[in-house]
Amino acid sequence: MTDRIKVLIVDDIPETRDHLSKLLGFESDVEVVGAAGGGAEALEMASKVRPDVVLMDINMPGMDGITATEKLAADVPTAAVIMMSVQGEADYLRRSMLAGAREFLVKPFSSDELTASIRQVWSREKEKQTRYAPVITSQEISNGSGEPASVVAVFSPKGGVGRTTVAVNLAVAAAQTSKRVALVDASFQFGDVGVLLNLNPKNKSIADLAGELQTGEAESLDTFMITHSSGVKVLLAPPSPEQAELIGPSAVKKVLQGLRGSFDLVVVDCPSTFNEATLAVLDEADLILTLLTLEITSVKNMRLFLEVCEQLGYGPEKIRLVLNRADSTLGIRVADVEHSIGRKVDHTIVSDGRSVVYALNRGVPFFLSNREAQVSQDIQRLAAAVTGPAPTAAIAKPGDKAAKGAAKNKSLFAWR
Ligand SMILES: Nc1ncnc2c1ncn2[C@@H]1O[C@H](COP(=O)(O)OP(=O)(O)OP(=O)(O)O)[C@@H](O)[C@H]1O
Ligand SMILES: [Mg+2]
Structure with a gap:
């Protein structure tokens, strides 16, 4: 299988981790690449296994899911986070999205909901990556x-x-x-x-x-x-x-x-x-x-x-x-x-x-x-x-005093 979706499971309850692993084991296009019991462990694992999707519990002792998601965005930006929580309140959703989560699942969820979310999040990320790749050359x-x-x-x-x-x-x-x-x-x-x-x-x-x-x-x-x-x-x-x-x-x-x-x-x-x-x-x-x-x-x-x-x-x-x-x-x-x-x-x-x-x-x-x-x-x-505030300052050459003054004013003409 060439394009399996690599999933990392993060939950502090061992039974939940096992249950999710088993559910995903039935899906031929999904591969569980690891399971972590907390935020810190998740970050360490993610930088090694580079998952495509991370299933992240919100409430965990130690580093919680929201903090881990924020850090993950910097460490492994290609990993898309699906947040899981027993609380479906707006505040949780808001904080998760601000932290960088792509999707939010309220527990308990069905196996269909879970796999549909994983596939959807993954295909959105893939599309984003392929769409932008060729443009980098035209930028030059x-x-x-x-x-x-x-x-x-x-x-x-x-x-x-x-x-x-x-x-x-x-x-x-x-x-x-x-x-x-x-x-x-x-x-x-x-x-x-x-x-x-x-x-x-x-x-x-x-x-x-x-x-x-x-x-x-x-x-x-x-x-x-x-x-x-x-x-x-x-x-x-x-x-x-x-x-x-x-x-x-x-x-x-x-x-x-x-x-x-x-x-x-x-x-x-x-x-x-x-x-x-x-x-x-x-x-x-x-x-x-x-x-x-x-x-x-x-x-x-x-x-x-x-x-x-x-x-x-x-x-x-x-x-x-x-x-x-x-x-x-x-x-x-x-x-x-x-x-x-x-x-x-x-x-x-x-x-x-x-x-x-x-x-x-x-x-x-x-x-x-x-x-x-x-x-x-x-x-x-x-x-x-x-x-720019004044045309003379705005078109001054870089390096001279006027240019420095204009740069302070954040003039577009000045920084060109
Ligand atoms: N500063 C503002 N205060 C109040 N209303 C605003 C303000 N800016 C925009 N609007 C209103 O928000 C609406 C959307 O504005 P506008 O059409 O400029 O957005 P747009 O991003 O160009 O939208 P579109 O996606 O349709 O192109 C309009 O009804 C506009 O009057
Ligand atoms: Mg418009």
Whole structure:
């Protein structure tokens, strides 16, 4: 058998370990590679046997399952943890997910539930690994520096967290400082940028460039961009979802490389789907503003995304974490989030449903219609951090005093 799923069982009760081993012994695609009676023993065993899946009990004397899961994420990151507990309370689930568990089983569970969970967790991990492996090579090609414009991708591994809202208002805010700003809607299937900016032209979207992009460079880029009243030049997503497949990764790269030449800043609104076209945007970007909210699913996906970024060879300076709706305190605290993902949040944006949704429905960005609101001020701060406070300091050469000053301000232009 070539591809058996290697499982490590961790439980302090010997009968449970035996019972689980026996159950799994009937499965031809599963191999029990070890059984540990506590967290510390589990870590030691896992680094030797490199399991694909770890069945981890939560309550154990000594090092408990949650602490062991946290440590395992650092020691053996390829091992996916399925947490087991007699308590199915939300707090246990929340703490397990924050620790890095991929699945949660409440005892007693049936043998079918157990094997289905193992297979599901394992196939998700496998898919993740195979999907990202080939991209590492294309990263080497697209890592060029010294280009004139900065490409900023607004991304999140979870939908509905505010990417389009932030991308649109960020572009508008940056355009107020007389920078030449382009905004690209790379949510090719269900792009919302046109709605937020009240733009609905005929035959003016990236789909109209598709033919040209297949055969050569994006020479008519300018023709298919729309100038918004804020000064931002917008390249919209195709008007219908089926046209999304016209835009592959090489087309994406050509567009972004073309825009670098004529703009100071290119803001790209990304989808949360992690396909080849999205990866092309992320590769091409100088900076990835990665959005998250104070929700368990958002935090979990963020941790997985940061792992992927590491595999893709993106340095930590390429990624900035933006916490949207940062003041909605319905459970998780910012400190919990930072602890869970092992990184500090770089920027925060307050929650302001009134301004944001009102602006959305009118098709006027809140940054233009409600500049005094806290949410607009947060966007302004984000724009300043991304574009640099002053153009002279921002484009100073590395090593000179101005560059050092700009670096302190975390200017994107300065660290390029
Ligand atoms: N800071 C905020 N305060 C209040 N509401 C917000 C905030 N940011 C975003 N929203 C609301 O959250 C919803 C989702 O926002 P948005 O469409 O920008 O997210 P998205 O990540 O682009 O979603 P999608 O996955 O659909 O592309 C919208 O209704 C928006 O108005
Ligand atoms: Mg969106």
